[in-house]
Amino acid sequence: MGVSLKDIAARAGVSLSTVSNVVNGYRPVGEETRQRVQSAIDELGYAPNLSARHLRLGRSGIIALAIPEFDNPYFAELAGAAIREAAGLGYTLVMEDTAGAYEREVLMIDNSRRQIFDGLIFSPVAVSREEVLASPPTTPMVLIGEGVYDVPHDHIAIDNIAASHVAVQHLVSLDRYRIAFIGAQAGDHRQSAHLRLRGYREALAGAGLPWDPALAAPTTAFGRADGLLAMRDLLARTQPPDAVFAYNDLVAIGAIRAVVEAGLRIPDDVAVIGIDDIEDGRFSNPTLTTIAPDKEHIGRLAVRRLVARIEGTPVGPPYDVQPPFRLVTRESTLGGRRPIRA
Amino acid sequence: MGVSLKDIAARAGVSLSTVSNVVNGYRPVGEETRQRVQSAIDELGYAPNLSARHLRLGRSGIIALAIPEFDNPYFAELAGAAIREAAGLGYTLVMEDTAGAYEREVLMIDNSRRQIFDGLIFSPVAVSREEVLASPPTTPMVLIGEGVYDVPHDHIAIDNIAASHVAVQHLVSLDRYRIAFIGAQAGDHRQSAHLRLRGYREALAGAGLPWDPALAAPTTAFGRADGLLAMRDLLARTQPPDAVFAYNDLVAIGAIRAVVEAGLRIPDDVAVIGIDDIEDGRFSNPTLTTIAPDKEHIGRLAVRRLVARIEGTPVGPPYDVQPPFRLVTRESTLGGRRPIRA
C-alpha cells in the first residue's frame, strides 16, 4: 500500500484527526503543528486514498460517461464539453466505451459500475426501456441520445424527426426528387435510426414525393464503411438517387467516397447531407452539409443535471430536453468551393 | 446509501460472512442457505460497493488510460484495442482526457488520481521527464508515445525517427525534391514533433536534398485546422513544395484540404503523407498515404504490461518497446483512384 494518514501522523507525532484536518481543513490547526504535518506529507509523498474517502463520504468526485461508439468523433466532441463542465463543477469525468454491446450496457444500469462513481451519463443503444426501468435506483443517471423515453431519469436528445425534416427539406429545396436514406432499419435496436427514417418518410410525403423502398438503404452499423457499401449499392441501381440523407456524418462521408469512386460529381450528380457536424465533415472533400446538434449544450447540460441530482439540488422531476440544432450548408449540397474559415 | 451486505444478511437471517461467501465464493456455503441469501440479493437488488472492496482488497479492477487528444481518432482506435485486452484480463478500462494541459497531467503523476485505479496508462505531453521521475511510485504506470525516456516505467512508442525516414524516403522515391514538413517546433513541448522533424532532416540529407528552413512549417497544435493553415502558408511561397510530410494524419488531412482549395492536384502537384493511419485517411478524397503504427499491438501490450505489474507477475525491469509500423500507400502519393476494400 501507499502512504496513509497513519504514517504521516506517526512521522509528525500527532493524531490521525489532526493530519486529516491539515489535509482538508475541516477544522483549524495551530500554525506550528500544521507546518510539521505539512513537511511530513511532503517528505513521504502522501495522497489521500480516494476509495477510503469515497467509502466514508459517500461521494468520489468522479462521474462516468458511457458511450456506444468511442471512435465516432461525435461523442469525442460531446465528451469534450462534458469534461469542461464537470471540471468547472469540481468533478472528474471518465469515459467508458460500451461498444453498443448489450452485456456491456447492462453493466452500466445494474449497479456493478455505478457504485464507484457518483453518477453516470449514459447513451444506451442495446438495452430496452424496460431494462432501464428495472435497474435499481442508486446513483443518479442521465440519459443522452437515442429513444429511451418515459423513464425516471433526465433525458437529453435532439428531436430526430424534426431534424430529419430539415435535412430532407433542404434536399428538396435543391430540386432533388430521388432522395435516398442510408441507415439501419428493420430489426435494428437503435431507436434514432427508426426515428430518422420516419422523419425522412414524413418529409418526403410533405413535399409530395413518393416513398420508394428501394431508396432506403439498410446498413449493419453506422460507420464510414457502412456508408460506402450502401452508397455503392444505391449507385448500382437502374435509377440511382440524386441526393442522399445519411443517418450520420460518418455514414455520409463513406457515401461521399463511394460517389467520388464512381466518378460522379457532388452535389451535381448526388447531393449529400448527414447529421452530427463532426469535424471530419468540415475538412472533407467536398465539405459536408449536415444537421448540427448543439453538442456543447448537450454535454454541459447533461453534466449540470447529473451534478444537481448528485448534490440533491432541487431541480424538479426528471425531464426530457430537446437541445437545439441547426442546418449547416457546405459544398456537398451547395456546390462550389469555399475556403474553410479556420 | 444503497443496499449493503448487512441488509442482505438481515433479510436472509445469516451473518455478513456468509453473504460475502455467497457473493464471491471464497468458501463454500450450504445449498439451502445459499438459496435464501441469493433470493434476498435478488429482491433487494444488491451490488457490492466497489470502493469498500477496493479499500479492503487493495485492488479495484479498474485501470485508467489518460490521453492528451481525446478528439484524435488515433487515440480512439488505440483505446479500442486496450479496452478489449483489459476486458480479457478481467479489468475495466476507463479513459481520461488531459487535453495535454500541464495541470491535468500533473494530476496523473502525483497520486491524486492513481489511488482509485489499479494502474494507469499515460500518454504524457506537457510534463517533463524530471516530473515523472519525481512522482511517488504507488500504482503501476505504463507510458505510451512521446519521448519520456529513461524513467522507471515501461514505455511504448514507435521509433519516430525511423518512421520519419520511411515517410520521407517514400516521397523521395516519387522524385519529389521540395519536401515540406508540417508540425510544431521550437518551444514546443511535444517530443515526438522534434523527433519527427529530426528524422525528416536526416532523411533529406541521406537523399542528398538540401535543408530549407522555409519548408518546415510550424503549427501551434496538431489538428486539421493547423494543417490547413500551414499548408496555405506553404502554397503561398514563391517556390511551393511538391510534397508534404505531416506530423500526423489530422494535420495531413488539413493540408490536403488546403491543396484542394487552391485548385491543385494531389499527388501530381503536391504529394501528401501523414503518420497514424486513422480511419479518416482511408476514406478521404484522395485517400491518405501514411505510416501506420501497430495500434492494436500498442494498446494490447500497454495493458498486458500494466496488468503484469499490478499483479506482480515477474516481467523483469521496466523497458522501452518500439512497436512495429509500416508504410501504407494510398492515393495521396500514388495517384489514381482505387476502390476502398471495405
Next chain:
DNA sequence: GACCGGCTGTATAACGTTATAGAGCCCGAC
C-alpha cells in the same frame, strides 16, 4: 476564586467489504 468560551488537540466510531480465527455439530475411527 469559580466559571465560561475559545482554541488546539485526541480518541473513537462508522462507511462496506473480506480474511482469519474459531465455534458448533455430526460422523467415523481408534
Next chain:
DNA sequence: GTCGGGCTCTATAACGTTATACAGCCGGTC
C-alpha cells in the same frame, strides 16, 4: 468413550478516511 476432522456457519479485525464527542489549557469576566 474419546478424539480427529470435515462441514457450516459466525464473530471480528482490518483497509484509510472523516465527523463527532470530548479533553486540556489559557485568558477574561463576574
